[in-house]
Amino acid sequence: MSEIKRVGVLGCGLMGSGIAQVAAAAGYETLVRDVAQPILDRAKAGIGQSLAKFVEKGKLQPVDREAALKRLNFTTTTADLKPCDIVIEAVTEDLEVKNALWKELDARCGPGTIFASNTSSLTIAAMAAATRRPDRFVGLHFFNPVPLMQLVEVVKTVTTSGETFSRAYAFAKSLGKEPVAAKDNSGFIVNLLLVPYLLDAIRALEHGVASVPDIDKAMQLGCGYPMGPLTLLDFVGLDTTYRIAEIMFAEYKDQKYAPPPLLKRMVLAGMSGKKSGKGFYDYSVNPPAVSSLGL
Numbered sequence: 001m002s003e004i005k006r007v008g009v010l011g012c013g014l015m016g017s018g019i020a021q022v023a024a025a026a027g028y029e030t031l032v033r034d035v036a037q038p039i040l041d042r043a044k045a046g047i048g049q050s051l052a053k054f055v056e057k058g059k060l061q062p063v064d065r066e067a068a069l070k071r072l073n074f075t076t077t078t079a080d081l082k083p084c085d086i087v088i089e090a091v092t093e094d095l096e097v098k099n100a101l102w103k104e105l106d107a108r109c110g111p112g113t114i115f116a117s118n119t120s121s122l123t124i125a126a127m128a129a130a131t132r133r134p135d136r137f138v139g140l141h142f143f144n145p146v147p148l149m150q151l152v153e154v155v156k157t158v159t160t161s162g163e164t165f166s167r168a169y170a171f172a173k174s175l176g177k178e179p180v181a182a183k184d185n186s187g188f189i190v191n192l193l194l195v196p197y198l199l200d201a202i203r204a205l206e207h208g209v210a211s212v213p214d215i216d217k218a219m220q221l222g223c224g225y226p227m228g229p230l231t232l233l234d235f236v237g238l239d240t241t242y243r244i245a246e247i248m249f250a251e252y253k254d255q256k257y258a259p260p261p262l263l264k265r266m267v268l269a270g271m272s273g274k275k276s277g278k279g280f281y282d283y284s285v286n287p288p289a290v291s292s293l294g295l
Helices: 014-025 037-056 062-070 095-108 162-174 190-206 212-223 229-236 238-252 261-268
Strands: 006-010 029-033 072-075 086-089 114-117 137-142 151-156 178-183
Touching: 006 014, 014 029, 014 037, 014 062, 014 137, 037 062, 037 072, 062 072, 086 095, 086 162, 095 114, 114 162, 137 162, 151 162, 162 178, 190 212, 190 229, 190 238, 190 261, 212 229, 229 238, 238 261
Parallel strands: 006 029, 006 086, 029 072, 086 114, 114 137, 151 178
Antiparallel strands: 137 151
16 A cells, blocks of 8 residues: 655645645645636645644644645646645536546546545545546545544545545544545535535524524524534535535435525625625624625
8 A cells, every 4th residue: 555645635725725734734745736826825825824823822833834834835737746646626516627627637647646526515426437547536525624623524435446445544544634434425424414404594594483693592502513503604605505505406306405595595696604794694894793684
C-alpha cells in the first residue's frame, strides 16, 4: 500500500481551502488548483488568517503555521496535479462540472493516484463512471468549517477497491479527523438525516407553527443542539441547501427531500443566508434581526 505524500485539492472555496489547510497542517505537500489567480490569492490569504487564529488561541505553534504555509502551493493548471497521490475535489455541486474535471485529470494523473470527491449529495458512482479508475475513486465528505469539524464521511461505492478505501480512511485519520464509513447513497449519513429535518423546519414556519426565533430556540433547548435549524440553514447557505435538496429529491423521489416553496422564493430573491447578508435572519445589523418573509 503506497504512502500518500502529495495532496491535490480541486477548488479553493470555503471547503477546498479548509481541506487544503488541514492537509498542509498535517504535514502533506499540498497543491490547490482553481480557475483564476485572484481566487487563489484570496484562498491563500484566508488560510493564513485561519492558521493565525489557531496560533492566537494556543492551538498551533508559530513555527508550525509557517511550515504549513510553506507546504501549500497554488496553480490554475490541472496538469500540475499529476504527481499527487490523492486529489480531492471540492467544486460546485454540479455533476457535469465535476466530471469534466475528472475526465481531464484521469488522463493526466498516474495510475496510483486516488480520486476523492467532497460532494455532499451526488453519488460517488456517478463520478467514478466518468473515469478509467472506478476502483480508485472514493468519497471524502468533510464538514464546514473543515479545520474545526472532526467528522469525515469516507464513502465506498460498488467499484471502490478495499485498498483504496483503507488508504482514504487512514488518510482522513492522519488529518486528525474522525472518519466514518458510509455507503454510496445520495446524502451519505449526515445529509440523509439532516436535510429532511432542515426542510421540515421551513415547512413548520410556512404553516405558522411558530416564529423563526421560537423554532430555533425550541430545537436548541429541547434537543440540546448548538444552533436552531433556521440559523443552521443560514450558515449552510439556502442556495446550497436548495441545490442539495433538489439532487436528493431527484434521487429518491421522496417528498421529504422536496424543497419547500418558501426556500425556493428566498433563493430566487437572493436571500442565501449569512454569506449574502440575509436569510431567515438579517445580518446587516448586530445582533442579527429576524427577516421579513411576508408570511
